[in-house]
Amino acid sequence: MLLIKNGWIITCDNSKNEFKQGNLIIQDGVIREITMGEVSGQERFDKVIDAAGKFVMPGLINAHTHSYANMVKATTENIPLEIWMLYIMAQGKCMDPEDVYYNALLGSIEMIKTGTTSCVDHLAQSLEGLEAALQAYYDIGMRAALAPMISDKSYFETLPIKNSEIPEEFKENTNPSVESLMNTNITLLNKWHGKGERLGIMFGPSGPQRCSDELLIQCSKLAEEYDTGIHSHILETKIQADTALHLYGKPMLIHLDELGCLNERWSLVHSVWLTREEAEIAAHRGAVIVHNPASNLILGSGIAPVNMYRNLGLTVALGTDGANCGGNLNMFEAIKLAAMMHKFSEANPEKWVTAKEALKMATLNGAKVSLQDKKIGSLEVGKRADVVILNPEKSPALLPIQKPIWQIVYAESGAAVETVLIQGKVVLEDGKILTIDEKKVYNEVNGRADRINEKFLSFQENVKKQESFLQKALF
Numbered sequence: 435m436l437l438i439k440n441g442w443i444i445t446c447d448n449s450k451n452e453f454k455q456g457n458l459i460i461q462d463g464v465i466r467e468i469t470m471g472e473v474s475g476q477e478r479f480d481k482v483i484d485a486a487g488k489f490v491m492p493g494l495i496n497a498h499t500h501s502y503a504n505m506v507k508a509t510t511e512n513i514p515l516e517i518w519m520l521y522i523m524a525q526g527k528c529m530d531p532e533d534v535y536y537n538a539l540l541g542s543i544e545m546i547k548t549g550t551t552s553c554v555d556h557l558a559q560s561l562e563g564l565e566a567a568l569q570a571y572y573d574i575g576m577r578a579a580l581a582p583m584i585s586d587k588s589y590f591e592t593l594p595i596k597n598s599e600i601p602e603e604f605k606e607n608t609n610p611s612v613e614s615l616m617n618t619n620i621t622l623l624n625k626w627h628g629k630g631e632r633l634g635i636m637f638g639p640s641g642p643q644r645c646s647d648e649l650l651i652q653c654s655k656l657a658e659e660y661d662t663g664i665h666s667h668i669l670e671t672k673i674q675a676d677t678a679l680h681l682y683g684k685p686m687l688i689h690l691d692e693l694g695c696l697n698e699r700w701s702l703v704h705s706v707w708l709t710r711e712e713a714e715i716a717a718h719r720g721a722v723i724v725h726n727p728a729s730n731l732i733l734g735s736g737i738a739p740v741n742m743y744r745n746l747g748l749t750v751a752l753g754t755d756g757a758n759c760g761g762n763l764n765m766f767e768a769i770k771l772a773a774m775m776h777k778f779s780e781a782n783p784e785k786w787v788t789a790k791e792a793l794k795m796a797t798l799n800g801a802k803v804s805l806q807d808k809k810i811g812s813l814e815v816g817k818r819a820d821v822v823i824l825n826p827e828k829s830p831a832l833l834p835i836q837k838p839i840w841q842i843v844y845a846e847s848g849a850a851v852e853t854v855l856i857q858g859k860v861v862l863e864d865g866k867i868l869t870i871d872e873k874k875v876y877n878e879v880n881g882r883a884d885r886i887n888e889k890f891l892s893f894q895e896n897v898k899k900q901e902s903f904l905q906k907a908l909f
């Protein structure tokens with residue numbers, strides 16, 4: 435049994451309680467009691483953490499990231515998504531399962547150190563690679579939902595370009611079958627879903643335009659059968675909205691809805707270019723929007739109409755996206771951006787995103803993406819103990835303490851993160867990861883990144899050729 439005492443507890447539950455001098459009692463990975471004042475019989479606890487003068491809050495949830503990206507960050511600059519994809523698809527081919535393992539560990543260390551206890555990893559890899567990532571999350575003690583990123587079309591077919599205009603050499607004939615993709619997902623579900631009460635498996639179509647209708651229908655059907663979520667990029671760029679018209683003759687979500695796929699299991703990642711009609715459909719079906727502000731700004735994709743989504747009652751969660759397009763995996767940055775960047779588009783300040791709402795996007799709303807909002811996302815009795823303790827003395831921007839939530843949203847960088855518990859287990863203490871050897875991971879990733887960059891050179895000429903074709907065809 436573990437006690438966190440005397441902390442300024444920020445529950446982030448629906449009643450949005452704050453207790454100035456509160457205690458959390460944790461047993462078997464679960465929050466058993468939340469009390470105020472003195473706790474008697476402290477000798478019965480295996481561990482007591484004194485959080486006096488510190489904030490105690492639920493772990494942040496990064497509702498969209500790609501672990502493969504951690505070792506290829508900072509390899510491109512100022513290129514739009516459609517061209518950027520050429521680079522990352524080639525880079526993905528340069529990684530072996532061990533690289534994937536260290537990718538996921540590196541990302542986990544960064545996330546835990548900045549207060550994130552749970553992520554959704556949208557990862558395209560072989561079965562072996564996907565299992566390597568899951569093993570990494572298991573080893574470090576992170577909570578993660580893995581959504582294998584799948585597609586059964588060749589890349590150039592998923593752009594608004596006439597088939598006759600696509601050079602033959604760019605067409606691939608190696609697309610996987612729906613059956614093989616679903617078999618991989620089912621293998622992972624049977625082996626990993628629920629493992630350690632921390633790991634989960636979702637379905638992860640890369641984007642509807644990158645999948646046959648049959649694949650989308652199968653994902654929907656099996657997600658229902660296995661009671662899990664579906665995670666997909668949706669209308670990240672204007673070109674993708676054009677692609678929907680090119681492929682289906684109608685907007686993307688209208689097509690998806692007509693297939694009978696769209697429901698509350700879906701998380702619609704980015705959703706920058708939804709029309710109002712599409713947003714209404716998403717709201718009606720109960721899907722969740724995953725907003726990735728940093729990535730959308732760095733790739734120049736646009737600004738998601740978050741105020742429209744809020745007005746329609748849609749749940750908005752937050753993600754960093756991959757470190758190669760979002761810059762880092764720091765959810766405090768995502769929270770701050772989400773709180774700030776939509777004020778300009780709403781004339782009435784009473785309707786602006788509040789600090790509390792921005793924090794909820796990164797906690798309880800994030801939990802909805804992996805259908806776990808009954809288990810995580812807030813500090814409530816009966817919920818899993820994913821807890822972050824912030825020490826304002828480590829981050830002077832939080833001092834003097836006035837309104838903790840406002841200060842966490844607009845002033846915190848992650849520097850105050852002192853202790854992190856996931857599933858009731860302390861994984862970070864006094865800023866140090868306890869579960870794995872951090873230094874070993876750092877040493878590994880430098881060497882591995884060099885090797886990946888070297889391997890990429892054999893793809894470079896082809897990537898450049900494709901880039902110049904797309905530059906003319908799309909921009």
Ligand SMILES: [Zn+2]
Nearest residue numbers: 500667755756
């Ligand atoms: Zn993404």
